[in-house]
Amino acid sequence: MAHGRPTKRRDMFPAAFILPPLVWQASFFITPLVFLVWMSFWRVKNFRLTRDFVTANWERIYNAGFFYDAYVHTFTLATVNALVVSVLAFPAAYFLAFRAGPKVRQLAIVFLVTPFFTSYLVRIYSLQIILAEHGIINSALGLVGLGPITMLSTSFATVVGFLTLTLPLVILVQLLALSQVDKRLMEAASNLGVPPFEAVFKVVIPSAKVGLIMAGTFGFLLSFGDYVSPLFLGGSKPPTLSILIADQVKSGNNWPRASVVAVTMVVTLVAVLLLMTSLAYAKRGKK
Template sequence: MITRTAPPSKTTREPRSFSAAALATGTPLLLWQALFFMGAGVVLVLMSFWTIKNFRLVPEYSLENWRDLLEDNLFRLIYLRTILYAGLAAILATLFAFPLAYGLAFTLLARARRVGLLLLIVPFFTSYLVRIYAWTFILADDGPINYALRSIGLPGSGMQGTLFAMEIGLLTAVFPLVTLILLLSLMNVDRTLIEAAHNLGAGRWRTIWEVVVPGARIGIVSAFSFAFMIAFGDYVSPSFLGGSTRNTLSILIVGATNAGGDFPKAAAIALVMVITLILILFGSFRLAFPPRKPA
């Protein structure tokens, strides 16, 4: 009697070779990144070591720009202030967006969820600058908020040029995106774990804290990181809503280029911002994907 044995199964997959289609579609993207990101970054690094002589850009090596920045107490103050403003906006956006995203993901029906998604996408159809101009009118001394306060006998409040007004503008920029990121993350949380927590007697708040939040950790960290990056580099809200006393690094860059065309100084400030964002992204990545402890 002849018996046939099945061929041994392959335990490892052979590496896939790059196809012509993948190469054709990926090459333009790589060229785009190399030209407009890496190329611009190289120019930025080189320019930060150049100097200005007789109002002309001179491509000669000098540490003067970096020395002036590191020794400038005002620059250090504005740098810390920019981190504070961006961090506050990112924290507020994440805290306010999480309940909204949770409600869209777990409490609404599919049709209502689609309507909610549409409402979150609608702000992207309008210009961010137009929305900030609208807030300058709403928060003005003779705007609708102060008019409503005075109509009921309360004194009006000068909100224009305050930290509150600037954070409102930053939240206008980041809140819809943060909510979308959190919503996508919460919709991927395993529902069986939530049901198991309820079956074991866990209440709603304990389930959210011990099941939902850990399950959506990557999305929460990503949403905070995106909000911080956008708020950290924003120029419109600090300029139009923050007033003249709340300078940020973006305002310093614009001021350096407008006053005498000091592009080397502006490049050095921009590199400080890039390095800061890289460190923030690295820390966020470690928080979202912590190293596994050895068994």
């Protein structure tokens, strides 16, 4: 029997579990990201990538007007989506957390988790045929003598696409945050005669602040990097950063310039994440 083996073998035991994920993620997650940064300093010479250390790609991209337009557009759309999705999700999450029965809540969670993991690409295609000039909505409007309304290839359509992506997740995260609110606080507010609607703003939202801010941040992160909605619903007018990356790689064949855009996106996302985290955990001012 193997019990009481000398300690040398036992020392290997943690390594058997720690090393596989560590080595795998370091090799295939961190290394590619490092490559991405390095690649942004390479050169494309006669259509061939050349290892180098030049800042030309950075200068080229950062001096390009289309890059600034894309950056501002992407950031604005993602911010708008984060706000809209937070506001739209909140009543649903509130209802599920405090008012709905456990059966309804359970069923709703299944209906929220499922779309989050299924076929975003084909759902956006479906929205395309719903919103198109001669699509479902406009042909329905036509039947009653209205329309057509132009919806496709607008920022409105892009945000609708973002919402189908982010709404389920944001409702789930908000629900998680709200279910940790101390119900006695709400009872206390009610006993003190605070109307329910007011209690939402004075008790519920302040005590669930961290989770609510993180939910909105997810809404930002997911839409900031999305490629499909801005392209197929927004009509790439103007292109977003993800579209720039795909274009540089797929048609421009300029990986270094695409890397510059990608590194800029990563830095932006880390900055937003840090800012929102510090905002979420910030102590409220002296009152």
